[in-house]
Amino acid sequence: xxxxxxxxxxxxxxxxxxxxxxxxxxxxxxxxxxxxxxxxxxxxxxxxxxxxxxxxxxxxxxxxxxxxxxxxxxxxxxxxxxxxxxxxxxxxxxxxxxxxxxxxxxxxxxxxxxxxxxxxxxxxxxxxxxxxxxxxxxxxxxxxxxxxxxxxxxxxxxxxxxx
Numbered sequence: 001x002x003x004x005x006x007x008x009x010x011x012x013x014x015x016x017x018x019x020x021x022x023x024x025x026x027x028x029x030x031x032x033x034x035x036x037x038x039x040x041x042x043x044x045x046x047x048x049x050x051x052x053x054x055x056x057x058x059x060x061x062x063x064x065x066x067x068x069x070x071x072x073x074x075x076x077x078x079x080x081x082x083x084x085x086x087x088x089x090x091x092x093x094x095x096x097x098x099x100x101x102x103x104x105x106x107x108x109x110x111x112x113x114x115x116x117x118x119x120x121x122x123x124x125x126x127x128x129x130x131x132x133x134x135x136x137x138x139x140x141x142x143x144x145x146x147x148x149x150x151x152x153x154x155x156x157x158x159x160x161x162x163x
Contacts, residue, residue, distance in 0.1 A: 042109075043102075043105060044105050044106050044108070044109030044110075045109070047098060047102055047105065047106040047109075048106055048109065048110065051096055051097070051098060051106070052092070052106065052110070055067040055092065056068075056069075056070050059071055059114075060074070060110065060113070060114035060115075062163075064162070064163075065162075065163065066163075068146070068163050069161060069163075070110055070114045070115065071114045071115065072114070072115055072117070072118060073115060073118065073160050073161065074087065074110060074111060074114055074115040074118070075111050075114075075115030075116065075117070075118030075119040075120075076115070076118045076153055076158050076160060077149060077153075078111075078118075078119060078120050078123060079118075079120050079153060079156060079158060080149055080152040080153055080156070081152075082145070082148075082149060082152075083149050083152075083153075085134045085137075086139070086145060086146070086149055087107060088103065088107070088126070088130070088131055088134040088135055089134055089135070089137050089138055089139045089145075090138075090139060090142055091138055091139065091142060093107070093135070094135050094136075094137070094138035094139070095138055099128075100128045100129075100131040100132045100135060101128040101131075103126075103131045103135065104125070104126040104127055104128050104130065104131045107126045107131075108125045108126050111123075146163070
């Protein structure tokens with residue numbers, strides 16, 4: 001296959017993925033046709049598709065027993081001390097190829113898209129500086145930290161579904 005053909009195939013696949021995401025995961029775009037090929041989807045959608053969707057799935061449903069669900073849960077972590085930092089420090093975020101600004105952008109988008117009803121009052125969006133501060137502390141004991149946070153949430157009456 002020629003290089004130009006491979007590029008067209010890759011570009012077509014990326015458009016298909018973005019169109020599927022728009023139809024499946026994003027209520028604001030559901031039922032709307034994808035934009036013309038010369039227009040881009042908003043950056044956070046592209047970041048999610050290219051960096052997060054593979055594990056967390058189109059609607060943020062995750063993979064039971066393996067990858068945590070984002071839908072209706074990720075905002076809950078903002079209710080307990082350490083939860084906000086945890087969302088930056090998990091290996092998939094901390095170790096991603098995204099810039100600190102892109103991490104902040106996609107985290108804010110995920111919270112507003114998948115877990116808006118769980119976000120506490122007074123929520124302040126993530127910033128590039130905040131991501132830069134906590135990102136170097138990538139968790140090696142992510143399951144232990146998550147369990148501690150889930151326990152703190154349960155003590156507040158917030159019960160997360162099993163991972």
